[in-house]
Amino acid sequence: MLSKSSYLIFIISGVIGISFWIGFNVNLLPTEASINAPIYDELFKILFIIGLILFIGMSLLVVYSLIKFRKRKGQIGDGIALEGNLKLEIIWTVIPSIIVLLVGLYSYNIYDRMGGMNELNHDHSAMGNNSEKIWAGISQSNNNLSLIDTNIEVSAMQFAFLFNYPKGDFISGELHVPVNKEISVKMESKDVIHAFWIPEFRIKQDIIPGQPTVLNFTPTKVGKYPIICAELCGPYHGGMRASIIVEEQSDYENWFNQNKKDELKA
Amino acid sequence: MTTINPKKLENSSNEDNGHHEDFRLFGLITFLIADGMTFAGFFAAYLTYKAVNPLPDGAIYELELPIPTINTILLLVSSATFHKAGKALLKKNNVESQKWLLITAVLGISFLICQLFEYFHLPFGLTDNLFASTFYALTGFHGLHVTLGTLMILIILWQTRIEGGRISYKNMFPFEAVELYWHFVDGIWVILFIILYLL
Amino acid sequence: MTILIDKKNQVTEKIQPKGFLRYFSFSLDHKVIGIQYLVCGFLFYLVGGTLASAIRIELTSPMSDFMPRDVYNQVLTLHGTIMIFLWIVPVVNGAFGNYLIPFYVGARDMAFPRLNAVAFWLIPPSGLMLITSYFIDGAAQAGWTAYPPLSITTPQSGQIVWILSVLLLGGSSIFGGINFIATILKLRRPGLKLMQLPMYCWAMLGTSILVVLSTPVLAGTLILLSFDIVANTGFFNPVLGGNVVVYQHLFWFYSHPAVYIMVLPAFGLVSEILPIHCRKPLFGYKTMVFSIMGIVVLGLVVWAHHMFTSGTPPWMRLFFTIATAFIAVPTGIKFFNWVATMWGGKISINSAMLFSCGFIINFVFGGITGVALAQVPFDIHVHDTYFVVAHFHYIVYGGSVFVIFSSIYHWFPKVTGKLLDEKLGILHFALTFIGFNLCFAPQHWLGLNGMPRRVAEYDPQFQFVNQISSLGALFMAISTIPFLINIFLSVKNGKKAGDNPWKALTPEWLTSSPPPVENWKGEAPLVTEPYGYGSDNY
Numbered sequence A: 001m002l003s004k005s006s007y008l009i010f011i012i013s014g015v016i017g018i019s020f021w022i023g024f025n026v027n028l029l030p031t032e033a034s035i036n037a038p039i040y041d042e043l044f045k046i047l048f049i050i051g052l053i054l055f056i057g058m059s060l061l062v063v064y065s066l067i068k069f070r071k072r073k074g075q076i077g078d079g080i081a082l083e084g085n086l087k088l089e090i091i092w093t094v095i096p097s098i099i100v101l102l103v104g105l106y107s108y109n110i111y112d113r114m115g116g117m118n119e120l121n122h123d124h125s126a127m128g129n130n131s132e133k134i135w136a137g138i139s140q141s142n143n144n145l146s147l148i149d150t151n152i153e154v155s156a157m158q159f160a161f162l163f164n165y166p167k168g169d170f171i172s173g174e175l176h177v178p179v180n181k182e183i184s185v186k187m188e189s190k191d192v193i194h195a196f197w198i199p200e201f202r203i204k205q206d207i208i209p210g211q212p213t214v215l216n217f218t219p220t221k222v223g224k225y226p227i228i229c230a231e232l233c234g235p236y237h238g239g240m241r242a243s244i245i246v247e248e249q250s251d252y253e254n255w256f257n258q259n260k261k262d263e264l265k266a
Numbered sequence B: 001m002t003t004i005n006p007k008k009l010e011n012s013s014n015e016d017n018g019h020h021e022d023f024r025l026f027g028l029i030t031f032l033i034a035d036g037m038t039f040a041g042f043f044a045a046y047l048t049y050k051a052v053n054p055l056p057d058g059a060i061y062e063l064e065l066p067i068p069t070i071n072t073i074l075l076l077v078s079s080a081t082f083h084k085a086g087k088a089l090l091k092k093n094n095v096e097s098q099k100w101l102l103i104t105a106v107l108g109i110s111f112l113i114c115q116l117f118e119y120f121h122l123p124f125g126l127t128d129n130l131f132a133s134t135f136y137a138l139t140g141f142h143g144l145h146v147t148l149g150t151l152m153i154l155i156i157l158w159q160t161r162i163e164g165g166r167i168s169y170k171n172m173f174p175f176e177a178v179e180l181y182w183h184f185v186d187g188i189w190v191i192l193f194i195i196l197y198l199l
Numbered sequence C: 001m002t003i004l005i006d007k008k009n010q011v012t013e014k015i016q017p018k019g020f021l022r023y024f025s026f027s028l029d030h031k032v033i034g035i036q037y038l039v040c041g042f043l044f045y046l047v048g049g050t051l052a053s054a055i056r057i058e059l060t061s062p063m064s065d066f067m068p069r070d071v072y073n074q075v076l077t078l079h080g081t082i083m084i085f086l087w088i089v090p091v092v093n094g095a096f097g098n099y100l101i102p103f104y105v106g107a108r109d110m111a112f113p114r115l116n117a118v119a120f121w122l123i124p125p126s127g128l129m130l131i132t133s134y135f136i137d138g139a140a141q142a143g144w145t146a147y148p149p150l151s152i153t154t155p156q157s158g159q160i161v162w163i164l165s166v167l168l169l170g171g172s173s174i175f176g177g178i179n180f181i182a183t184i185l186k187l188r189r190p191g192l193k194l195m196q197l198p199m200y201c202w203a204m205l206g207t208s209i210l211v212v213l214s215t216p217v218l219a220g221t222l223i224l225l226s227f228d229i230v231a232n233t234g235f236f237n238p239v240l241g242g243n244v245v246v247y248q249h250l251f252w253f254y255s256h257p258a259v260y261i262m263v264l265p266a267f268g269l270v271s272e273i274l275p276i277h278c279r280k281p282l283f284g285y286k287t288m289v290f291s292i293m294g295i296v297v298l299g300l301v302v303w304a305h306h307m308f309t310s311g312t313p314p315w316m317r318l319f320f321t322i323a324t325a326f327i328a329v330p331t332g333i334k335f336f337n338w339v340a341t342m343w344g345g346k347i348s349i350n351s352a353m354l355f356s357c358g359f360i361i362n363f364v365f366g367g368i369t370g371v372a373l374a375q376v377p378f379d380i381h382v383h384d385t386y387f388v389v390a391h392f393h394y395i396v397y398g399g400s401v402f403v404i405f406s407s408i409y410h411w412f413p414k415v416t417g418k419l420l421d422e423k424l425g426i427l428h429f430a431l432t433f434i435g436f437n438l439c440f441a442p443q444h445w446l447g448l449n450g451m452p453r454r455v456a457e458y459d460p461q462f463q464f465v466n467q468i469s470s471l472g473a474l475f476m477a478i479s480t481i482p483f484l485i486n487i488f489l490s491v492k493n494g495k496k497a498g499d500n501p502w503k504a505l506t507p508e509w510l511t512s513s514p515p516p517v518e519n520w521k522g523e524a525p526l527v528t529e530p531y532g533y534g535s536d537n538y
Ligand code: HEA
Pocket: A054, A058, A095, A096, A097, A099, A100, C145, C259, C260, C262, C263, C305, C306, C324, C325, C327, C328, C329, C331, C332, C333, C335, C363, C364, C365, C366, C367, C368, C369, C370, C371, C372, C373, C374, C375, C379, C382, C383, C384, C388, C391, C392, C395, C396, C399, C400
């Protein structure tokens, strides 16, 4: 016969083991297609595992108590008159505090790796228009932005995205970008709030009227992914979608050259 | 059994517990805190606008200080006169009290007149720009409070009639309530004056 | 019916209609007002649930085919607004608060009975106004958050009606809050100390503090918004130089605390129900009190976690992440204390207990996804997706609504003197629990994989999972049938309950069922240990 404490250890390690197994083997997320995505998925995994441990643990406790301590037929009388236990209460204040703090620090680290801690309102001379105040979205660039050669302007309106390629002086309804290259989009809204979301890249940024915003990302996987408007913007909000097409540098250049204004064609 | 029969306890009857009146004032204070939060929201919005939404050139006005300064004095004095009225009432001198109340009401009305005068002479209208809108929203909302306060002062003035009035040193609650409200409106004005005119 | 009036101690009605009608007419009796809140709230819940069903029907196919797109937006706006402002908030605060608080503090009524009645009677007209706006010129369609500039540019009459009714409901809620604070702090019977109050009083005290501090800010904000709509000012209109993010800050300054307004009273109710059915004292009374106050304080400073993608500065995101996640600590204390309360008890497994346990499990799940959402990098991907929808339904439905049902099973005998049928109750629980999880668990996956919220049309790859979710909603709709049958049958010919069927020690059980108008014949009992189970008595 096992002793009580070895049962306990057995169950706790069981819960932790199952949680880890699920955390590592159940994939709830779409393809990873930008350098943000693996970082994000790392965070997700950790949160998922911690969450599972807590949830399974709590549920087991509740169900177990319900069954074990149920009132049997004919039983009368009360349970024990236990009004509290300072030691236990301290434990379950301190442990969650530590978990929360560690998770917070860890996600800060993740966020920093995604480039989220970059300065928000910086003058953005690289984009022209010096006097304009520009907001930085949750971005991952720590380079000097003027070095980026793929600057694209996104305008969002009810109910479409338009992509302007200033270098080629043309506007496209699809966002074409080269793979493995840092892309910088400057987003502006013509009417109400929209949001620019690419699930496979794990990035989202609201496009707020009166607040031009820059967002940087680096795609890592060739393919076609949806760009989704995630902020309620009117009746056709659900239909406000576009595609981002990530292609090899050469394909991208082909496409770019085909589309660019004739005067610019050498 | 943990339930104790009250009869065993001394001094435990539900009645006559001495503080059966003060919860009304307590309720009023809670209400004023809530009201203060509305103003706090407006102030926060105003200060944020000031910080992050620079106005277009030519839309920045120096506000004239004389009228609002006079207004500040009017309200501060009216708080004092209201206090006087309370003192007089406590001394059972209703006539004296009425006199001070009347002065307070007149001060309140003068405040409103000055405010309207200022409105008519401002170089901007409600929808001219963000600053203008916020200015009118703040002062207007406050003005509404002053109007309400003045009306209530007139009502208690009516009720403090020498005989047969509902308010006397025996029943100070309505009087105290309006006085508290008036001081509150006064305090809000001081904050508003500092934020809007001086900052 | 003439009732004895003792002048100094809060008086009730002089003449009231008898019996059933009493609950449908103007009354100052806190018990009647409490029931009025509950019935009124439940009717609105049926309306809100019908709207939810319409949403789920629309979402069984990826096309927008069941209703026009703008109607869909109106439906979801009405659904959110009705469920929050006309169902959860009035019921967990108004209904149970009014019914129970005077008992708990040993008073004969609330501090301000008239204000109380006014607060209630503001609700039905504003609710009806909100609903009728749909039939007149279309209801508001900018979501329950009413973000400008969308709320300024959509058809205006619906939006104005929405603002008006939310203002009235906010006013009602403030009046209620003032009343609760005054009653709890000032109307306690002599000899009753604060630390001897049942936990629900503390929960209501905390909630009311939040109500008083945050609701006025919403009122101010909505007034500014209505100026933008009708007077063409530009507070939140970027075209006129305004700033839309300011609206979001002000709105969430109210609406985050609002989520605790929806759940703190539910915590309080569970703290009353568990000890009674477990036959054990509430574990850790003091830490429970501190955790409530902790939630109140923290709850006021975390609002910007709803705005991580709207261009807030990085330091702000960081601060709000940490502050938000820390709410898990005081909340966790409560949950562990509840489990400890169950541990070693003699638990009667009945409908009230099952719903409470269902609440614990669901809420822990919703809370954990909440803590995940609080992490900025995590939130960026799932913000405004079905993941968030799943998070908050786990909390508002799995949490607050489960507690409401639990409380109805628990206090029904007190209110009517009849017992509810346990078999039907357990059937109700099973259907609700299964349907609820079937409906909302899959939505987490939808959100993670790319389905935004508030859409009537979506990527066809999500159809199957959406259909599962809709099936769950069908279960939930069906689950109301045994509940309603149970209520009607039991009111008519339920088993007599006796005064104290659960052998409880809290003061509302120490009087007859239903209680007399003056709450107790004779003086109010002094209950210094509301959770004194297990000592010597039974
Ligand atoms: C009753 C309502 C309610 C409650 C109580 C909560 C509670 C919490 N909520 Fe939720 N929330 C909503 C209702 C609610 N929420 C609604 C309606 C929205 C959407 C609004 C909209 O946009 O329309 C929302 C949205 C929302 C967001 C924004 C998402 C987005 O739009 O991008 C976030 C982000 O931080 C969040 C976080 C939290 C957290 C951290 C808690 C915490 O309080 C939870 C704490 C509880 C626990 C953690 C469980 C128990 C604890 C333990 C067992 C201890 C151990 C645990 C750990 C160590 C983690 N919520």
